[in-house]
Amino acid sequence: MATQYIIPIASGKGGVGKSTVSANLALALAKTGAAVGLMDADVYGPSIPTMLGITKPPEVDASNRIKPVEQHGLKVVSMGFFMKPGEAAIWRGPMLHKTVQQFLTGVAWGDLDYLIIDTPPGTGDVTLSLCQSIPLTGVVIVSTPQDIALNVAQRAIAMFKKLNAPILGIIENMSHYVCPRCGQREEIFGVGGARKTAERMAIPFLGEIPLSTPIRVASDEGKPIVLSQPESPGAKAFTAVASHLAAQAGLRAQQGAQVKVTF
């Protein structure tokens, strides 16, 4: 597998919209002409297949490697492909580690410009395995503007610092709500918290994504907003974040010299 940038999308708290952000960012990057893979490593709640409207399981090639499902121009592998609907993954660490390994090395990704990885929330086994298995380009942190989400996000950032995985930036999701009828802006979770946290921690701020019904509906229907309504404010927000992310990834890749191990 030759992949230029490997970027996990992580958070501290759950439910902040990592999967929606991952799917839309992957699609926005693919729109620029890049070859993009999307790995859904959220073993507990894989939601990428639903968001991208994938119903067929992946095939296995002659050398027994999983062939990613191609959908909307992305190469996709998800834990959801290997579980029946309604089934649960009740696994301890070693199984999770094995699955991560399998998704990284047992999948015929081909040559990619970006591999975007949707992770489970927090600082658990899957995220740790990712940091131990491959030299990541850098991690993107998704948070809502609430203090409670930002506090936990900071713990996740501390974990990545400890593992020497660079932070490419923070995205503020569910940043504000614009009423579709009257156009009034409602700051449900407060606003600007992620930007302030990023400034304080000297981490790039990648942008704000509004809380909007069309984003949610598009994801539920299997055609994320970047594809279905590219001119909407939501899609434009994702596109802007994706271009900041691409710039940060390029910067990091130049700085991150590999350690030479000859023993």
Add this chain to the structure above:
Amino acid sequence: MSNTQAIPVEITRAGERDVKIRWQDGHESVYPARELRLKCPCAGCLDEVTGALRLIASSVPQDVHPLKIEQVGRYAVTIRWSDGHHTGIYAFDYLRKVCPCCSDKRQATSDK
């Protein structure tokens, strides 16, 4: 948060058995093989909770040496030892902290 993490440029051999690390700041550390084996930070060698040494030094052969050193992500290496041990993940920060010449210096300063 400052970014003062210790990052090696090269990890290679020193003589037959010992390990040499050249760091980004130009410093060079040489780790005698057996000393590095005795500093294994894995949960079997070092108690996870108390930090007490569990490894019994006399059980480690005098001529123990690394067979293979592999990188772990961007932050550590793992060493496959000639005595069969292989579970230690040596973070770069940890390796820099236990650099023999640097810890000698620290010792000397605290003795004064």
